[in-house]
Amino acid sequence: xxxxxxxxxxxxxxxxxxxxxxxxxxxxxxxxxxxxxxxxxxxxxxxxxxxxxxxxxxxxxxxxxxxxxxxxxxxxxxxxxxxxxxxxxxxxxxxxxxxxxxxxxxxxxxxxxxxxxxxxxxxxxxxxxxxxxxxxxxxxxxxxxxxxxxxxxxxxxxxxxxxxxxxxxxxxxxxxxxxxxxxxxxxxxxxxxxxxxxxxxxxxxxxxxxxxxxxxxxxxxxxxxxxxxxxxxxxxxxxxxxxxxxxxxxxxxxxxxxxxxxxxxxxxxxxxxxxxxxxxxxxxxxxxxxxxxxxxxxxxxxxxxxxxxxxxxxxxxxxxxxxxxxxxxxxxxxxxxxxxxxxxx
Amino acid sequence: xxxxxxxxxxxxxxxxxxxxxxxxxxxxxxxxxxxxxxxxxxxxxxxxxxxxxxxxxxxxxxxxxxxxxxxxxxxxxxxxxxxxxxxxxxxxxxxxxxxxxxxxxxxxxxxxxxxxxxxxxxxxxxxxxxxxxxxxxxxxxxxxxxxxxxxxxxxxxxxxxxxxxxxxxxxxxxxxxxxxxxxxxxxxxxxxxxxxxxxxxxxxxxxxxxxxxxxxxxxxxxxxxxxxxxxxxxxxxxxxxxxxxxxxxxxxxxxxxxxxxxxxxxxxxx
Numbered sequence: 001x002x003x004x005x006x007x008x009x010x011x012x013x014x015x016x017x018x019x020x021x022x023x024x025x026x027x028x029x030x031x032x033x034x035x036x037x038x039x040x041x042x043x044x045x046x047x048x049x050x051x052x053x054x055x056x057x058x059x060x061x062x063x064x065x066x067x068x069x070x071x072x073x074x075x076x077x078x079x080x081x082x083x084x085x086x087x088x089x090x091x092x093x094x095x096x097x098x099x100x101x102x103x104x105x106x107x108x109x110x111x112x113x114x115x116x117x118x119x120x121x122x123x124x125x126x127x128x129x130x131x132x133x134x135x136x137x138x139x140x141x142x143x144x145x146x147x148x149x150x151x152x153x154x155x156x157x158x159x160x161x162x163x164x165x166x167x168x169x170x171x172x173x174x175x176x177x178x179x180x181x182x183x184x185x186x187x188x189x190x191x192x193x194x195x196x197x198x199x200x201x202x203x204x205x206x207x208x209x210x211x212x213x214x215x216x217x218x219x220x221x222x223x224x225x226x227x228x229x230x231x232x233x234x235x236x237x238x239x240x241x242x243x244x245x246x247x248x249x250x251x252x253x254x255x256x257x258x259x260x261x262x263x264x265x266x267x268x269x270x271x272x273x274x275x276x277x278x279x280x281x282x283x284x285x286x287x288x289x290x291x292x293x294x295x296x297x298x299x300x301x302x303x304x305x306x307x308x309x310x311x312x313x314x315x316x317x318x319x320x321x322x323x324x325x326x327x328x329x330x331x332x333x334x335x336x337x338x339x340x341x342x343x344x345x
Numbered sequence: 346x347x348x349x350x351x352x353x354x355x356x357x358x359x360x361x362x363x364x365x366x367x368x369x370x371x372x373x374x375x376x377x378x379x380x381x382x383x384x385x386x387x388x389x390x391x392x393x394x395x396x397x398x399x400x401x402x403x404x405x406x407x408x409x410x411x412x413x414x415x416x417x418x419x420x421x422x423x424x425x426x427x428x429x430x431x432x433x434x435x436x437x438x439x440x441x442x443x444x445x446x447x448x449x450x451x452x453x454x455x456x457x458x459x460x461x462x463x464x465x466x467x468x469x470x471x472x473x474x475x476x477x478x479x480x481x482x483x484x485x486x487x488x489x490x491x492x493x494x495x496x497x498x499x500x501x502x503x504x505x506x507x508x509x510x511x512x513x514x515x516x517x518x519x520x521x522x523x524x525x526x527x528x529x530x531x532x533x534x535x536x537x538x539x540x541x542x543x544x545x546x547x548x549x550x551x552x553x554x555x556x557x558x559x560x561x562x563x564x565x566x567x568x569x570x571x572x573x574x575x576x577x578x579x580x581x582x583x584x585x586x587x588x589x590x591x592x593x594x595x596x597x598x599x600x601x602x603x604x605x606x607x608x609x610x611x612x613x614x615x
Contacts, residue, residue: 103443115362116362
C-alpha cells in the first residue's frame with residue numbers, strides 16, 4: 001500500500017507559467033501609416049521573448065507601445081496584470097528599458113548616471129548606493145565608476161546602460177535591438193546576462209533583426225509589415241518548415257539555372273528563390289526520412305541538368321533556420337524585405 | 346487623458362536630480378562659464394561707453410543718469426535672458442542624444458521633468474545675473490541690502506519665467522538650429538523693446554505702446570526699480586512703477602511655468 005506519486009509541496013510550485021505580457025489585437029498608425037496591425041501574443045513570465053523582423057516590420061512601434069512611449073489606442077495589452085492603456089504609471093515602475101540609442105548622459109560619470117537613474121525610479125540614499133555597487137560589480141564596471149561615459153567604448157556604454165536599467169530591479173526588461181553595434185564577444189556576454197536574468201525570474205523582451213540572436217530566445221514573435229508572421233519557440237518554427245534547404249551557388253545565369261531546376265523537379269522544389277547567383281529551394285521530407293531526400297534531389301539534378309559542372313560551383317544542404325521560416329511564411333527573403341523597407345519613408 | 350500617454354509617478358526626487366544634473370553639466374564646461382561671464386560684460390562696456398556721450402535721459406539735468414547707468418539693468422536682464430533661454434537648448438540635446446527618452450519612460454510626472462529642467466536653467470541664469478549684480482558699483486549704483494535682495498528676487502522671477510518659455514519652445518522644436526532661429530526672431534525684439542536699451546519716453550508713440558505691451562518691459566522695470574528706486578528717474582524714463590512691474594512679472598512667471606507644464610503634458614518624446 002505505498003503511494004509512489006510524489007506529493008506536491010509548496011517549495012516546488014512553479015509560477016513560471018503565468019503570462020507576464022498579454023497583447024490582443026494591438027495596433028498603431030502614424031498619421032495614416034499602418035505600423036502595427038492587430039498583433040496577438042503572450043509572454044511567459046521568466047522567459048526571453050524576441051520580436052523578430054526586418055526593419056519596418058513594426059518592432060520599434062511595438063517596443064514603444066510597451067515602453068509607454070506611445071499611447072495604446074487599438075487593442076489591449078496587459079503588463080504584469082496592469083492595463084497599458086490606463087495604468088501606465090504602474091507599468092513604468094515595474095519596467096526596465098534599454099533603448100537602442102543609449103540614454104546615458106555622456107558628460108556625467110558612470111556612477112552619476114546610475115545615481116540619476118535611480119532617482120528617477122524613486123531610489124535614494126543608502127539603498128541606492130548599495131544597488132549601484134551591486135550592478136557595477138555584476139557588469140565588471142567597479143573600477144570605471146568615476147569615468148565619464150563619453151570615454152567608454154560602445155560595448156562598455158551598453159553595459160552601463162544595462163546596469164542602470166537593472167538598478168530598480170525591474171520584473172520586466174524591455175530591450176530595443178540590444179545587439180546592434182556590439183562586437184561578437186560583447187554580444188555573447190549580453191546573451192549570457194539576459195539568460196541569467198530570465199533564470200532569476202525576470203521576463204526579458206527584446207526586438208532584433210539578427211537571426212542568431214532570435215535563435216537564442218525562448219519564444220519568438222516574427223513580424224513583417226506590421227503583421228504577425230509566426231509565433232512559437234525557434235524549434236517549433238523551424239520544424240514547421242520541415243525538410244531541408246538546398247542552395248546552389250551558380251557561376252552564371254541564375255535565372256536559367258532556376259528554370260531548369262523547376263523543369264526537372266516541378267513541385268519538388270518548394271519556395272524557390274533566386275538571389276544574386278544563388279538558387280535556393282526547400283525539399284520536403286521524403287518518405288525515407290530527413291537527410292536523404294535533399295541529397296537524392298541534388299544527385300538527380302547533377303545527373304540530369306545540362307552543364308551542371310560548369311554552372312554550379314557549390315551545393316549546400318542545410319536544416320532550415322529562422323530566415324527560412326520568414327521566407328516560407330511571407331514568400332520573401334528576410335534580407336530583401338529589409339532592403340525594400342529602407343527605401344520607404 | 347485624451348492625448349499622449351497618461352503619466353504618473355514621483356515628482357520631487359526626479360526634479361532635484363534633473364536640476365542637479367543641469368548644474369553639474371554647466372560646471373564641467375569651462376568655456377560655457379567663461380562665455381556666460383564675459384559676453385554681457387563686453388556688451389555693456391562697449392555699447393554703454395559708446396552711447397554715453399550721445400545719450401541723456403529726457404527731463405534729467407546734467408547730473409542725470411548716464412547711459413552706462415541706464416543701460417546697466419537692461420544688461421543684467423539680457424544676461425539672464427540669454428542664459429535662461431539657451432540653457433533650455435539642453436532639452437533638445439537631451440532628446441537628440443537619447444537621454445530624454447529614458448526620463449520620459451521613467452515613473453516621473455511631467456511636472457517633475459518640467460520642474461527639473463526649468464529650475465536647472467533658471468539657477469544657471471540667476472547665478473550669472475546675480476554675479477553681474479556685483480558690478481553695480483561700477484555703474485555708479487550704491488545698493489543697500491534691501492534693494493540688493495529685491496533685485497536678486499526679481500532676477501529669480503525673470504530667470505524662472507524665461508527658462509519656462511525656453512522649455513515650452515524647445516519642447517516643440519526638433520533641432521538646435523531651429524531653436525536659435527525662433528529665439529533670435531523672438532528674443533531680440535523683445536529685449537530691444539523692453540526699455541532695456543532705450544526708455545519708452547524717448548520712443549515715438551507707436552513704439553512706446555509696443556513697449557508697454559511687451560511683457561519683458563515689466564521685468565526690466567521691476568529690476569531697474571529695485572536698483573534705482575521707484576523715484577523720478579524711473580518715471581522720467583516712462584517705465585511702469587515698481588509695484589505694478591513686480592505684480593505683472595510674478596504673474597507672468599506663473600503663467601510661463603503653467604505653459605511649460607501644459608506643453609510637456611500634451612506631447613510625446615518626438
